[in-house]
Amino acid sequence: MFNQTADNxxxxxxxxxxxxxxxxTVGLQLKGLGHTVTVFEKSRGPGGRLAAKRVPSGSVDIGAQYFTARNPDFLPFLEKYAGKGTFTPWQGRLAYQAPSGEWEPFPEEARFVGTPRMTAITRALSANLNVVTETRVGRLARTDNAWRLYDTEGVSLGLFDQVIITAPPAQARDILASSGLPELASELDEPVGKVLPCWAVAAHFPTSPWPHHDGMRCQHPALYWVAHNSSKPGREDAGQWWVLHAGASWTQKHVDTAAPEVAELLVEAFREVTGFQTGPDDVVAHRWLYARSEGGEQPGHLWYPQHDIGLAGDWLSGGRVEGAFDSACGLVAEMHAASVTP
Ligand SMILES: Cc1cc2nc3c(=O)[nH]c(=O)nc-3n(C[C@H](O)[C@H](O)[C@H](O)COP(=O)(O)OP(=O)(O)OC[C@H]3O[C@@H](n4cnc5c(N)ncnc54)[C@H](O)[C@@H]3O)c2cc1C
Incomplete structure (x- = not known):
């Protein structure tokens, strides 16, 4: 049923x-199996929520802060396709705040960061693939045995035998609903509601605002996570860039608040948590509409062989960087098993 090449x-x-x-991950693994892979990305560069913002003295990780590597295949995959120099362990002093206000250390676990920024990993991974950036896929149209992809302006992006959607569920649902696949789209109604937004602020302080920890999960109505970005290994800036992430329900309430006001409110929350009164001398804010998924059924990945469409992403497998990798591996394994089974 596939539009196959003549030779294989x-x-x-x-x-x-x-x-x-x-x-x-899906792209590199499928390419490794010999398939012809094209990745479409709506943004200017690859990486998605492994993201960094340029600041005068370097860059600040504005999305994922670190990642775990519990799956023994994850680090070898990164070493092979991104290179050893693109990530390193982060020995940050991480703590969470108990309801009493006391700081408790995070459980011992290896945690890694991209160097010199989180996007170093995805930049390097994408160098091995045909990635078409600034192209937002709008819909798929069935033509005989293939899918023709169109961007949101209606421009054809070519014919493909199979399509893998790795966008967050709200964006994946839009594509499926616009492609005459309402039953697939409606399967995403529940996951859409589980992916929560997050306001992120990067703030530079003239002196250290908090010498005790490098990353903290806070008990504060506005502030969920704080990290000393400059404490991560390999950063261009050795100073005092801090990242402040708002909690999901606070972000939901402030989703349409202007960025400068959000920055002010989160810096004020940071003052309340740390007691540090000096204001920042530089701030940048970024709103993530789809940041982290909470709970719900997470089957790992979704593969619809009757449609030649697959879905992968963190929201299907634990909601984190490593979950995104796991989801991708699971999908490729199922696709491959289906293609070699007579
Ligand atoms: C603020 C924040 C903090 C986080 N902290 C951590 C952390 O500390 N540790 C951790 O492990 N994880 C963390 N995460 C989660 C982690 O970033 C994600 O789990 C992971 O990066 C998701 O990868 P993904 O490929 O599944 O999705 P994404 O990275 O979201 O990739 C999806 C891509 O699809 C693109 N796209 C969407 N629609 C279209 C379209 N129509 N056409 C073309 N392209 C499209 C998007 O632009 C995006 O690049 C955090 C996330 C956020 C936002």
Missing amino acids: PSLRRIAIVGSGMSGL
Whole structure:
């Protein structure tokens, strides 16, 4: 049923929507199996929520802060495709705040960061793939045995035998609903409601505002997470750039608040948590509409062989960087098993 190449009937043209950790992992693994892979990314560069903002003295990780590597295949994959120099362990002093206000250390676990910024990993991974940036996939149209992809302006992006969507569920649902696949789209109604927004602020302080920890999960109505970005290994800036992440329900309430006001409110919350009164001398804010998924059924990945469409992403497998990798691996394994089973 596939539009196969003449030489090898099992090799396919595969389109991947999204160039975050899940899209790049799917892409590299499918390419390694010999398929022809094209990745479409709506943003200017690859990486998705592995993101960094440029600041005068370097860059600040504005999305994912660190990642775990519990899956023994994850680090070897990164070493092979991104290179050893693109990530390193972060021995940050991490703590969470108990309801009493006391700081408790995070459980011992290896945690890693991209160097010199989180996007170093996804930049390097994408260098091994055909990634078409600034292209938002709008819909898919079935033509005989293939899918024709269109961008949101209606421009054709080519014909593909299979399509893998790795966008967050709200964006994946839009694509499916616009492609005459309402039953697939409606399966995402529940996951859409589980992906929560997050306001992120990067603030630079003239002196150290908090010498005790490098990353803290806070008990504060506005502030969920704080990290001393400059404490991460390999950063260009050795100073006092801090990242402040708002909690999901606070962000939901302030989702339309102007960025400068959000920055002010989160810096005020940071003052309340740390007691540090000096204001920052530089701030940048970023609103994530789809930041982290909470709970719900997470089957790992979704593969619809009757449609030649697959879905992967963190929201299907634990909601974190490593979950995105796991989801991608699970999907590729199922696709591959289906293609070699007579
Ligand atoms: C503020 C914040 C803090 C976080 N902290 C951590 C942390 O400390 N540790 C951790 O492990 N995880 C953390 N995460 C979660 C982690 O970033 C994600 O789990 C992971 O990066 C998701 O990867 P993904 O590939 O599944 O999705 P994404 O990275 O979201 O990739 C999806 C891609 O699809 C693209 N896209 C969407 N629609 C279209 C379209 N129509 N056409 C083309 N492209 C499209 C998007 O632009 C995006 O690049 C955090 C996330 C946020 C936002």
